[in-house]
Amino acid sequence: MGQKEFLPHSLTEEEKLRMDDYLPASPSQRFIPSPPPGPVRTMAEWEPIQALIITWAGQIPILREIVRNAVQECKVLIITTNPANVESTLISAGISLDSVRFVNEAFNSIWVRDYGPWTVYKNDVDSLWIVDWIYNRPRAEDDATPAAIAEYLDLPIYEATQIPDDWVHTGGNHLPDGMGTLFSSNLVMEENPGKTESQIDSIANKFMGVDQYIKFPTLPFDGIHHLDMHMRLIDEETIIFGQYPEGIADGPQIESNIEYLLDSFKTSFGNNFKIIRMPMPPDNNRYPDQGGDYRTYTNSIFLNKTILVPTYEERFDTTALRIYRENLPGYNVVGINCNNIIGSLGALHCITKTVGVTDPLLIAHARLKDVDDSVELYPVSAFIRHHSGIRSAQLFYRTAGETGYDSLIMTLQDTVGNIWVGDIPSFVAGTEIQYYIHAEANDGKQQVRPIVAPEGYFTFHVIGEPINQPPLVEITYPEDGAGFDIVESHIDIEVAASDADGSIDSVQININGLPESTVTTAPYSYAWTFPSTGTFTIVANAYDNDGLSSLSDTVVVIIEDLTAITSADASFIKYYPNPVHDVLHIEGFEFISKIILTNTLGQKIHPATTGYGKYDVSNLTPGIYLVHIRRDSQWMTFKIVK
Numbered sequence: 344m345g346q347k348e349f350l351p352h353s354l355t356e357e358e359k360l361r362m363d364d365y366l367p368a369s370p371s372q373r374f375i376p377s378p379p380p381g382p383v384r385t386m387a388e389w390e391p392i393q394a395l396i397i398t399w400a401g402q403i404p405i406l407r408e409i410v411r412n413a414v415q416e417c418k419v420l421i422i423t424t425n426p427a428n429v430e431s432t433l434i435s436a437g438i439s440l441d442s443v444r445f446v447n448e449a450f451n452s453i454w455v456r457d458y459g460p461w462t463v464y465k466n467d468v469d470s471l472w473i474v475d476w477i478y479n480r481p482r483a484e485d486d487a488t489p490a491a492i493a494e495y496l497d498l499p500i501y502e503a504t505q506i507p508d509d510w511v512h513t514g515g516n517h518l519p520d521g522m523g524t525l526f527s528s529n530l531v532m533e534e535n536p537g538k539t540e541s542q543i544d545s546i547a548n549k550f551m552g553v554d555q556y557i558k559f560p561t562l563p564f565d566g567i568h569h570l571d572m573h574m575r576l577i578d579e580e581t582i583i584f585g586q587y588p589e590g591i592a593d594g595p596q597i598e599s600n601i602e603y604l605l606d607s608f609k610t611s612f613g614n615n616f617k618i619i620r621m622p623m624p625p626d627n628n629r630y631p632d633q634g635g636d637y638r639t640y641t642n643s644i645f646l647n648k649t650i651l652v653p654t655y656e657e658r659f660d661t662t663a664l665r666i667y668r669e670n671l672p673g674y675n676v677v678g679i680n681c682n683n684i685i686g687s688l689g690a691l692h693c694i695t696k697t698v699g700v701t702d703p704l705l706i707a708h709a710r711l712k713d714v715d716d717s718v719e720l721y722p723v724s725a726f727i728r729h730h731s732g733i734r735s736a737q738l739f740y741r742t743a744g745e746t747g748y749d750s751l752i753m754t755l756q757d758t759v760g761n762i763w764v765g766d767i768p769s770f771v772a773g774t775e776i777q778y779y780i781h782a783e784a785n786d787g788k789q790q791v792r793p794i795v796a797p798e799g800y801f802t803f804h805v806i807g808e809p810i811n812q813p814p815l816v817e818i819t820y821p822e823d824g825a826g827f828d829i830v831e832s833h834i835d836i837e838v839a840a841s842d843a844d845g846s847i848d849s850v851q852i853n854i855n856g857l858p859e860s861t862v863t864t865a866p867y868s869y870a871w872t873f874p875s876t877g878t879f880t881i882v883a884n885a886y887d888n889d890g891l892s893s894l895s896d897t898v899v900v901i902i903e904d905l906t907a908i909t910s911a912d913a914s915f916i917k918y919y920p921n922p923v924h925d926v927l928h929i930e931g932f933e934f935i936s937k938i939i940l941t942n943t944l945g946q947k948i949h950p951a952t953t954g955y956g957k958y959d960v961s962n963l964t965p966g967i968y969l970v971h972i973r974r975d976s977q978w979m980t981f982k983i984v985k
Contacts, residue, residue: 349401350452350482352567352688358481365481366511376505378549379472383463385551386699387521388645389578391794392417395646396492396696399423400453407436408679409651409695414442416647420495422446422455422488448491451482454689457513458482459696460489460500463551464703468728471701473500474550476510479534496698503550510546511535515569515693520579522611522707523554528561530568557608559600562593564631571692573597573623575641577671580610580709585641586620592632612709621666624659642690643667648795653690654678673799704729704784706792711803720766721776725792728761729784736782738765739797743775748797772807814842816850816885816896840885851884916972922984925961937973942966960985
């Protein structure tokens with residue numbers, strides 16, 4: 344079977360002529376033209392999904408790469424009338440078909456975002472239902488797709504098609520936040536001229552649970568007036584808006600729309616929206632007002648832990664991908680070249696649709712904003728709900744750079760509102776804090792938010808000038824120190840010093856009132872010869888580059904008399920010859936734990952070994968030397984003559 348003609352995103356001239364006749368007849372083709380029974384909530388795009396829907400209608404290289412990435416995350420439902428051909432194409436591209444399913448249905452176009460099914464949940468998290476409306480194109484086969492998907496998945500479908508709830512609408516102009524707020528351009532008003540705004544709001548509420556319907560003026564150079572061409576919600580309160588150079592193309596209207604949003608509306612949690620700007624890339628140095636294609640990076644799609652982003656030119660793409668990765672840490676951000684389709688006024692979001700999971704554990708959260716308070720706790724609040732109830736919720740947090748998380752138990756603050764709370768401890772100014780939420784339902788189902796946790800997380804900063812933190816310092820000393828007697832009069836003291844928010848300026852080492860040693864370069868070490876036997880306290884202080892902070896480390900060592908000749912039983916040991924000329928032999932190694940050679944002043948000598956129990960003393964000057972031998976915890980000292 345040959346490939347159908349590729350229909351553009353916009354209405355063709357012939358379709359414009361047929362539209363007036365199509366709309367009155369369209370409702371008669373429906374299945375269940377009534378609202379869902381009971382309150383519903385429309386799924387947000389970042390929630391867990393069970394399936395991705397695409398229509399195999401041209402643009403094969405792009406669809407192929409979408410499938411390649413999607414099969415790693417969910418099932419892929421492909422609408423096609425030639426499954427064998429699609430199967431062959433995917434196999435040839437090395438794509439596994441284990442998660443691919445074919446829906447053998449007729450279609451008109453590739454733009455499934457606009458005509459595909461919408462996921463809603465009864466009572467926020469209960470029954471999964473499908474909702475649909477009248478597609479704003481005279482493409483009857485496309486318009487029947489939601490019913491076909493509902494039948495394939497054995498799901499109820501409710502359609503806004505019967506007067507007074509007949510609603511002409513399109514998916515690319517329908518951006519929900521998952522908590523009752525919906526965004527569209529004024530195209531939704533223009534395509535329903537017989538209805539007031541309050542009537543449209545009422546339909547959106549009955550079919551999709553919309554409590555706040557925000558509508559923006561349309562953009563002059565966006566030929567289809569779909570918000571997904573310059574807007575992308577990435578959570579309940581954060582929106583990426585496309586940005587043009589000042590005065591270029593749709594830039595002025597986008598800026599006006601942002602100002603209108605911030606001045607007139609709050610998020611579903613009652614906060615101000617957070618706006619992230621995304622450059623709109625030119626096409627061959629031309630923007631849409633100069634004849635260039637309407638290139639956009641906001642036309643992206645969430646697929647569980649992956650987000651697919653349209654790309655065009657590497658010099659612009661790197662910035663867009665960086666912005667996604669910075670604001671969605673932990674997500675697998677994948678670029679797919681869309682130069683071949685963007686001229687038809689659409690990209691990845693426009694040709695994909697998702698179906699939510701049947702058993703959602705919803706965690707909705709207003710992520711923490713940056714704070715300038717390093718004293719108070721940082722309260723985290725989340726709406727958490729599951730049809731079986733919530734058994735427990737935990738809050739995991741860490742500072743940037745740490746590998747593991749600390750955790751605390753969240754408590755149910757509002758049993759009616761399903762609000763769980765927990766407090767992240769305070770941190771000093773300059774700290775970046777990363778956190779996520781984990782919940783377990785009564786039936787054992789578990790969920791995290793963000794969905795990519797613990798690899799991904801929400802983040803906020805404690806702003807302000809950081810308070811200087813003291814450096815860390817640790818003394819290292821001979822193995823026989825701290826709890827053992829040291830028989831050497833000479834030890835090498837080393838100090839490990841570090842400063843997390845600066846550098847080490849100097850280290851001072853002091854021993855029992857002896858002259859203090861200051862070391863300014865690493866390794867921080869100093870050699871000490873003790874003047875007598877006894878107990879000595881070693882103190883080290885590290886000073887950072889601010890010259891104010893120090894933290895001391897202290898150890899205590901005991902110096903024994905190194906010149907005494909012991910009379911303990913030494914029948915287990917033999918040493919010879921004595922006097923010695925070149926090589927000193929020591930036998931009885933199976934009883935010996937340590938051997939030290941010193942002069943009569945207690946200064947340590949380091950002879951070379953020439954074999955098992957053999958010490959080369961040929962380089963020693965003639966005189967008397969002491970051999971200190973340790974057996975278990977007892978030291979014995981013998982005199983030899985060179």
